[in-house]
Amino acid sequence: MIDIQLLRKDISTVAERLAQRKFSLDVDGFNALEAQRKQCQSRSEELQGLRNSLSKQIGMLKGKGEDASALMEQVNGIADELKSSATRLEQIQVELTNFAEGIPNLPHPTTPIGASEENNVEVRRFGTPRQFDFEVRDHVDVGASLGLDFDTAVKLTGSRFTLLKGGIARLHRALAQFMLDTHTMEHGYTECYTPYIVNAASMRGTGQLPKFADGLFSVKKGGQEGGEEETLYLIPTSEVSLTNIVRDEIVPLASLPMKFTAHTPCFRSEAGSYGRDTRGMIRQHQFDKVELVQIVHPDESDATLEQMVLQAEVILQKLDLPYQVMALCTGDMGFSAAKTYDINVWLPAQNTYREISSLSNMEAFQARRMQARFRNAQGKPELLHTLNGSGLAVGRTLVAILENHQQADGSVNIPAVLHPYMGGVISLKPEGAN
CATH class of the missing domain: 3.30.930.10 (Bira Bifunctional Protein; Domain 2)
Structure with a gap:
């Protein structure tokens, strides 16, 4: 399988090298999947940060003997969204793996270039x-x-x-x-x-x-x-x-x-x-x-x-x-x-x-x-x-x-x-x- 990091770093060069093999790389398709992955990861990190902040606030309220039920309900909602986000991220990773598995190897620099x-x-x-x-x-x-x-x-x-x-x-x-x-x-x-x-x-x-x-x-x-x-x-x-x-x-x-x-x-x-x-x-x-x-x-x-x-x-x-x-x-x-x-x-x-x-x-x-x-x-x-x-x-x-x-x-x-x-x-x- 091709190194997916190569696609992330310089997909245009990879596409050019694969074209030598008569393989047309779906650049737009990969970029779309990558955008979804980044968005999903960014949202997960945002939610985790918010949950951590709210958890600290809940701890402080409880320490003062005050009611923290509203914040706890909000944390529960974040947990549900995090679970959903993790599931979607896993699906995207599978799609990226399937995408990479369909790509042939990159030709060695000494391989003659030709069509047939x-x-x-x-x-x-x-x-x-x-x-x-x-x-x-x-x-x-x-x-x-x-x-x-x-x-x-x-x-x-x-x-x-x-x-x-x-x-x-x-x-x-x-x-x-x-x-x-x-x-x-x-x-x-x-x-x-x-x-x-x-x-x-x-x-x-x-x-x-x-x-x-x-x-x-x-x-x-x-x-x-x-x-x-x-x-x-x-x-x-x-x-x-x-x-x-x-x-x-x-x-x-x-x-x-x-x-x-x-x-x-x-x-x-x-x-x-x-x-x-x-x-x-x-x-x-x-x-x-x-x-x-x-x-x-x-x-x-x-x-x-x-x-x-x-x-x-x-x-x-x-x-x-x-x-x-x-x-x-x-x-x-x-x-x-x-x-x-x-x-x-x-x-x-x-x-x-x-x-x-x-x-x-x-x-x-x-x-x-x-x-x-x-x-x-x-x-x-x-x-x-x-x-x-x-x-x-x-x-x-x-x-x-x-x-x-x-x-x-x-x-x-x-x-x-x-x-x-x-x-x-x-x-x-x-x-x-x-």
């Missing part, structure tokens, strides 16, 4: 796309004889789900294990197993609620002994569960940085994306991802983002997959991010690079929502900075291997780094092939 993905800036590339001496097939066709089954998934659930069988299912599992091992043993992350279902407070803490409620899958938890049902949510990414570990916590300075990783399924309704990437595994309602989350000192978050991008790149390099790193412009960043890099892997069947990882510095945006803090060198609580990113999306990595490492006979060569995870199997062959 066309204005993203390429930072670097790795690898040279392979030149094929046969007609390239996409992952759907390559995988059809290797255990990639969309028809059965549609029967079981519906569109945008996938069933993997046999060797291709093992390859999917191998990828996740390889990613986890790399990030824990080489990059110093702590592996976590997290809930796949979280409460609304967790979704609100990382910014999925209330902004993106339509993109979430929710479930109802029955109330205990006649209590009300609680709405819970399937995680769209383990960023939610990992980052919320520090919600409502004050972390010791010595514990920073905190580095978490987890392999989980992710569930997204993909609201608003119908008609996009309907073929294959690129855009699914359920997919697996290895997530990277770091909780850091504010002074370290810029450098940490650069470090995390390199850590995600290592996975693609070891898998011999060409990719590009893009700095997202202000108009293409996610709601909670101050700065984002996308890593796009080369897909030969599409003859283009497609997103396989997105890594972002949220600065204090999520921490403010979660009240996640640390004790600084002076012992005072201060908001943490949070960062997250894919290390990588497992399904899209599988897609990239199927397409980049396909062979003319329909088989797929498995990158050498995965051989130990595949029990020595070095290629996937079509069913019935020798």
Whole structure:
């Protein structure tokens, strides 16, 4: 959540920076709420002062043995108005919080300014796309004889789900294990197993609620002994569960940085994306991802983002997959991010690079929502900075291997780094092939 004090101090500058994100800040709406808050607080202070003065007068009258009933009646009336004023002030504060929760993060000064993905800036590339001496097939066709089954998934659930069988299912599992091992043993992350279902407070803490409620899958938890049902949510990414570990916590300075990783399924309704990437595994309602989350000192978050991008790149390099790193412009960043890099892997069947990882510095945006803090060198609580990113999306990595490492006979060569995870199997062959 944006710092509401910034709105109070210099709302015009905030509005200008948010306009870079194609977000129109309702300046008049905020100012109107602020005027009501100030008026309500001023009246409450006035009433409290009057009550204190009258209470002293009542005390003096009683000390003299005189009748103070008229003043006492007046004090009672003030008490009623104070209670009403306190209730209204609480309502205004809720409205201000709701207002702030709908505002995206301010872009980092180094974030490129632009309106759409066309204005993203390429930072670097790795690898040279392979030149094929046969007609390239996409992952759907390559995988059809290797255990990639969309028809059965549609029967079981519906569109945008996938069933993997046999060797291709093992390859999917191998990828996740390889990613986890790399990030824990080489990059110093702590592996976590997290809930796949979280409460609304967790979704609100990382910014999925209330902004993106339509993109979430929710479930109802029955109330205990006649209590009300609680709405819970399937995680769209383990960023939610990992980052919320520090919600409502004050972390010791010595514990920073905190580095978490987890392999989980992710569930997204993909609201608003119908008609996009309907073929294959690129855009699914359920997919697996290895997530990277770091909780850091504010002074370290810029450098940490650069470090995390390199850590995600290592996975693609070891898998011999060409990719590009893009700095997202202000108009293409996610709601909670101050700065984002996308890593796009080369897909030969599409003859283009497609997103396989997105890594972002949220600065204090999520921490403010979660009240996640640390004790600084002076012992005072201060908001943490949070960062997250894919290390990588497992399904899209599988897609990239199927397409980049396909062979003319329909088989797929498995990158050498995965051989130990595949029990020595070095290629996937079509069913019935020798």
